[in-house]
Amino acid sequence: MRIAIVGAGFGGLNAAVELRKKLKPSQFQIIVISDHPQFVFRPSLIWLPFHNHPLNKFTFPLRPLFEKIGAAFIENGVQAIKPKQNQILCKNGEIIEYDYLILASGASPDWKRIKGLEGESASVYHISSALQTRKMVKELKEDESIVIGIAQGNQTQGIAYEFLFELAAFLNEHHIKCPITFFTYEKEFFEAKSKKATSKLEKLMTKNQVKFYCNVSIEKIKGGKVYLSNRERLAYSFLLTLPPYKGKEFIFSSKGLKHENGILPVNETLQSVQWENIYVVGDANDMKGTKTGRAAEQQGILAAGNVVKQIKNEPLQSYQPDQLYIMELGNEGAMLIINQLTDNGILKGTISGVLPHMMKRAFEKYYMFKFSE
Numbered sequence: 001m002r003i004a005i006v007g008a009g010f011g012g013l014n015a016a017v018e019l020r021k022k023l024k025p026s027q028f029q030i031i032v033i034s035d036h037p038q039f040v041f042r043p044s045l046i047w048l049p050f051h052n053h054p055l056n057k058f059t060f061p062l063r064p065l066f067e068k069i070g071a072a073f074i075e076n077g078v079q080a081i082k083p084k085q086n087q088i089l090c091k092n093g094e095i096i097e098y099d100y101l102i103l104a105s106g107a108s109p110d111w112k113r114i115k116g117l118e119g120e121s122a123s124v125y126h127i128s129s130a131l132q133t134r135k136m137v138k139e140l141k142e143d144e145s146i147v148i149g150i151a152q153g154n155q156t157q158g159i160a161y162e163f164l165f166e167l168a169a170f171l172n173e174h175h176i177k178c179p180i181t182f183f184t185y186e187k188e189f190f191e192a193k194s195k196k197a198t199s200k201l202e203k204l205m206t207k208n209q210v211k212f213y214c215n216v217s218i219e220k221i222k223g224g225k226v227y228l229s230n231r232e233r234l235a236y237s238f239l240l241t242l243p244p245y246k247g248k249e250f251i252f253s254s255k256g257l258k259h260e261n262g263i264l265p266v267n268e269t270l271q272s273v274q275w276e277n278i279y280v281v282g283d284a285n286d287m288k289g290t291k292t293g294r295a296a297e298q299q300g301i302l303a304a305g306n307v308v309k310q311i312k313n314e315p316l317q318s319y320q321p322d323q324l325y326i327m328e329l330g331n332e333g334a335m336l337i338i339n340q341l342t343d344n345g346i347l348k349g350t351i352s353g354v355l356p357h358m359m360k361r362a363f364e365k366y367y368m369f370k371f372s373e
């Protein structure tokens with residue numbers, strides 16, 4: 001029997017390791033297909049525009065890891081899925097058959113969805129764009145207007161707050177004074193995560209003299225200005241705006257998969273609502289809430305467990321979203337936000353300062369150690 005996984009980010013990597021732990025290599029073949037030869041610990045991308053953070057600290061090659069655990073690794077782009085035939089069509093024409101499929105292919109920023117945004121915003125979604133943003137940040141001059149925002153529909157809000165406070169710290173350190181404006185479609189900062197987190201962010205905005213607007217959407221971006229729904233027009237020299245996500249191109253080419261802008265609907269067991277032998281995890285699915293590496297990791301493990309249960313005809317487990325998020329806050333260290341269901345009820349809390357910052361660094365090291373050593 002063959003279980004195929006598309007993608008080797010947080011979701012795919014953890015799914016593969018979990019499956020290999022639970023299924024004997026003699027009976028079950030695990031194949032991971034990724035269009036990228038390396039794992040990228042994406043939370044570390046936020047440091048690239050502001051610090052010297054060598055790539056080998058947060059990336060590692062995937063092939064040796066999969067060889068070690070006994071999973072096949074195919075470095076190839078997926079062109080389309082044919083769910084009726086249980087087939088994956090690769091970009092080089094290769095066809096891979098599967099019995100079960102875990103889709104962990106992530107999502108892409110949908111720049112086109114916000115009128116005029118494409119080509120206007122700096123980005124930190126990938127190594128190349130984060131390094132490009134580094135150049136832009138280094139070229140910032142006194143009094144240039146900076147606008148940072150979260151567009152309606154975006155589910156990765158934490159990145160904008162991190163970028164804002166890292167940038168404020170950078171400017172401070174280099175004695176450059178620039179007016180900064182922040183906006184978000186959320187009713188309040190980092191909505192629904194924790195009241196304490198919201199008020200901490202508000203205090204920090206005030207401390208850093210950041211002008212801000214909540215509960216606003218973007219109408220368009222034109223002529224170097226962001227047109228907000230509250231009639232404000234924000235002129236910028238430097239803009240970073242997070243757009244909503246869309247699914248990867250191959251989802252659009254997969255005729256048998258229903259999707260909303262490439263994002264695949266799943267039920268609480270993380271199975272596709274259409275195909276019971278297909279699971280979708282991480283940024284690629286339509287689970288509500290903030291899209292995080294933590295969620296992708298947990299979903300990858302749960303989906304792998306459910307594949308095993310399905311093979312054994314056991315009842316499947318439902319996904320229970322929780323929250324464990326560490327947000328960088330520039331000079332203020334970082335903030336750890338916990339909102340987790342435990343055996344003793346809900347564990348909720350927010351801790352700020354140097355400790356969470358050290359935890360974020362340690363988390364990167366832990367990942368590198370766990371998977372690449």
Ligand SMILES: Cc1cc2nc3c(=O)[nH]c(=O)nc-3n(C[C@H](O)[C@H](O)[C@H](O)COP(=O)(O)OP(=O)(O)OC[C@H]3O[C@@H](n4cnc5c(N)ncnc54)[C@H](O)[C@@H]3O)c2cc1C
Nearest residue numbers: 007008009010011035042043078105106282283292293294
């Ligand atoms: C700057 C930044 C900071 C962040 N900070 C945090 C944080 O502090 N904490 C946190 O929990 N999360 C954070 N996140 C979010 C987190 O990184 C993502 O939610 C997470 O990476 C999603 O994991 P995933 O496995 O679903 O998808 P991805 O990590 O996007 O992995 C997708 C995989 O699919 C592969 N793939 C894509 N298309 C194809 C194709 N056609 N064929 C074959 N393979 C394909 C890719 O190569 C990749 O291996 C941050 C993200 C960014 C960008």
